[in-house]
Amino acid sequence: MTKIRSRQQLIDAAAKVFAEKGYDAARLEDIAAELDVLQGSLYYHVGSKAALYRLVLLQRFETIIVAIEKIAAGTASPEDKLRQAIREQLRYLARHRSESAHWFDSLPANDKAPAEAEEDRALLLRLRESWKAIIREGIRTGAIRKNVDASVAVLSILGMTNYVARWYDPDDSRTIDQIADTQFAMVWDGLAD
Structure with a gap:
C-alpha cells in the first residue's frame, strides 16, 4: 500500500476510474485500488464519490x-x-x-x-x-x-x-x-x- 501524494494524483486516478466505469458503476473501492491505498484513506481527502467526481x-x-x-x-x-x-x-x-x-x-x-x-x-x-x-x-x-x-x-x-x-x-x-x-x-x- 502507498499513500496519496497529492490531490492531483487523487483526481487523476478518480478520472480514470470514472472514465472506465462511468459514475454509477464506479465505487470508491475502485478508486482506492487504482491508487493502491485503503478506501478509508480517500475519506481524508474527500467525503463522498459525488464530491470526488465533482473535483474531477x-x-x-x-x-x-x-x-x-x-x-x-x-x-x-x-x-x-x-x-x-x-x-x-x-x-x-x-x-x-x-x-x-x-x-x-x-x-x-x-x-x-x-x-x-x-x-x-x-x-x-x-x-x-x-x-x-x-x-x-x-x-x-x-x-x-x-x-x-x-x-x-x-x-x-x-x-x-x-x-x-x-x-x-x-x-x-x-x-x-x-x-x-x-x-x-x-x-x-x-x-x-
Whole structure:
C-alpha cells in the first residue's frame, strides 16, 4: 500500500476510474485500488464519490474555461479566435477522450448542494461569456452578421463541439484538427457577413 501524494494524483486516478466505469458503476473501492491505498484513506481527502467526481469535473472545466478566455482576450481576428477556440475545445476533449464523454452526464440534482449548483452555473456562465465575447467582437467588427444572436450561436457551437466526445475515434482517418476545421467552416459559413 502507498499513500496519496497529492490531490492531483487523487483526481487523476478518480478520472480514470470514472472514465472506465462511468459514475454509477464506479465505487470508491475502485478508486482506492487504482491508487493502491485503503478506501478509508480517500475519506481524508474527500467525503463522498459525488464530491470526488465533482473535483474531477471542476478541474477539467476550469482548464478549458481558462484556455477559451485567453483566446477570446487575444489579438487575433474574430474569425481566427473562433477557429482557435473550436480547435482548443476539440483538442481538449480528445486529450481527455476516455473521460470526456461522461462530462456532460450531470449528477442527480439532489447530489448537489445549492452552493455547488451556483458554482456550476457561474463556471458555465464564464465559459459561455468567453465564447460570446468572440461572437460579439465579430458582430462589432462586421465580420459576423449583425442579426446573429450570440447566445444561440454559442449554445449551438458548444452543443456541436461537446458532442464530439460521444463519437470521436482516434483510429478514424480524420484527425481531431480536421474535425475542428470542418466544424469551424460550418459555423463560420453560417455566421460570416
